[in-house]
Amino acid sequence: MNIVKQISKFNNSEGNDIKYIVIHSTGNTDDTAKNNADYFGRADRQSSAHYFIDDNSIYQVVEEYKASWHCGDGGNKYGIGNHNSIGIEMCGTDNGNISDATINNTIELVKTLQDRYNINNDNVVRHYDASRKCCPSQFSYNNWTRWNDFKNRLNSKNKGYIVTNYLPNGYRGDNSFVGVDLEYVLSYFKDVRCYIKSDSKGVWIETQALPMDKCLELKEILGYWFYEIK
Structure with a gap:
C-alpha cells in the first residue's frame, strides 16, 4: 500500500x-x-x-x-x-x-x-x-x-493458510505401493512454503500464512486435496 x-x-x-x-x-x-x-x-x-x-x-x-x-x-x-x-x-x-x-x-x-x-x-x-x-x-x-x-x-480475515486432506498413496502399474508422491503434490504449491505434517492416519500439508485471495486460488487448484483454510 x-x-x-x-x-x-x-x-x-x-x-x-x-x-x-x-x-x-x-x-x-x-x-x-x-x-x-x-x-x-x-x-x-x-x-x-x-x-x-x-x-x-x-x-x-x-x-x-x-x-x-x-x-x-x-x-x-x-x-x-x-x-x-x-x-x-x-x-x-x-x-x-x-x-x-x-x-x-x-x-x-x-x-x-x-x-x-x-x-x-x-x-x-x-x-x-x-x-x-x-x-x-x-x-x-x-x-x-x-x-x-x-x-x-x-x-473477514485477510490472511490464512491452507490445510490439505490426507494425501493419497501412489501405486506403480503393477499395484505395488510407493507411498505419497510429495514431489508431485508440492508442484501445486509453487513459490509457497509448505510444511509436511503426519500422524497415524497419514500425511498432509500446511502452508505458510498467505493472503486470502491466494488461499482461495489454491483451494480451486487443489480440488479434493483441499481440506480447509485456517
Whole structure:
C-alpha cells in the first residue's frame, strides 16, 4: 500500500489519543485524493482529514499524532471527536459515488490502522456516528446497506493458510505401493512454503500464512486435496 505524504501545517491541532477511525465521503463528483490534499493543505480551510483516498492513491495530509478537523461538528456528544480519532475521506470518483476500487483501498488502510492502534471493528465508525450528519451519504441508502457491507469486510480475515486432506498413496502399474508422491503434490504449491505434517492416519500439508485471495486460488487448484483454510 503506497501512501503519499503531503503533510500540511494548517487545519490541525496538537494531540490525538486514537480510539476511533471515522469514515467520511467528500460529497464531491469526480474528485481525487491529490486534489483534496492540495485543497485542504492550504491555510484557513477550517476542516481537514488525515487521509484522502481515491481509486489509485492514498494521500496523508495530517500526521496521525495530531488532530485533523473532520468530526468536530458533533461536539463530542457521542464520545467521538477530532482528538480521539483518525479521519478518512473517500473521494467520489464514480460520478459522485464511491467506487469499489476506492472502497478496497479504504479497507486496506483501515485494517493497517486497526493493527497499528489496536482498534476493534466496533470503533470503525461513520461521520454519522460522531455527529449524526448523513456521511458517508453514499453508504446510507437502504438503511445503510453499503456501510454494513463495509463493516462485514472488516470482519473477514485477510490472511490464512491452507490445510490439505490426507494425501493419497501412489501405486506403480503393477499395484505395488510407493507411498505419497510429495514431489508431485508440492508442484501445486509453487513459490509457497509448505510444511509436511503426519500422524497415524497419514500425511498432509500446511502452508505458510498467505493472503486470502491466494488461499482461495489454491483451494480451486487443489480440488479434493483441499481440506480447509485456517
